[in-house]
Amino acid sequence: xxxxxxxxxxxxxxxxxxxxxxxxxxxxxxxxxxxxxxxxxxxxxxxxxxxxxxxxxxxxxxxxxxxxxxxxxxxxxxxxxxxxxxxxxxxxxxxxxxxxxxxxxxxxxxxxx
Numbered sequence: 001x002x003x004x005x006x007x008x009x010x011x012x013x014x015x016x017x018x019x020x021x022x023x024x025x026x027x028x029x030x031x032x033x034x035x036x037x038x039x040x041x042x043x044x045x046x047x048x049x050x051x052x053x054x055x056x057x058x059x060x061x062x063x064x065x066x067x068x069x070x071x072x073x074x075x076x077x078x079x080x081x082x083x084x085x086x087x088x089x090x091x092x093x094x095x096x097x098x099x100x101x102x103x104x105x106x107x108x109x110x111x112x113x
Contacts, residue, residue: 007047013107018056023112028061030109036069036102069102
């Protein structure tokens with residue numbers, strides 16, 4: 001389960017940021033996860049709940065925002081939403097495209113006390 005290593009990395013980043021601002025605790029954490037990233041957001045939420053126990057993040061509100069996949073067709077230039085990596089361009093039918101969004105995994109913001 002790679003969500004555990006992701007959760008541990010998020011915890012580490014949040015702790016470093018909280019310490020750099022001399023915060024006593026983190027009250028909210030906001031994460032963006034691309035729908036094509038391969039990250040199970042429910043599993044990530046569950047694992048985060050476990051790894052923050054007995055830390056300055058314990059009890060914080062966790063907001064996970066899923067981001068849609070988006071491609072640009074290399075043939076016609078159309079930009080379109082995708083749910084899977086192997087979708088053809090709805091405008092011209094080409095599979096020659098560039099993924100421009102949907103694989104992100106970002107710690108977007110923290111609220112601290």
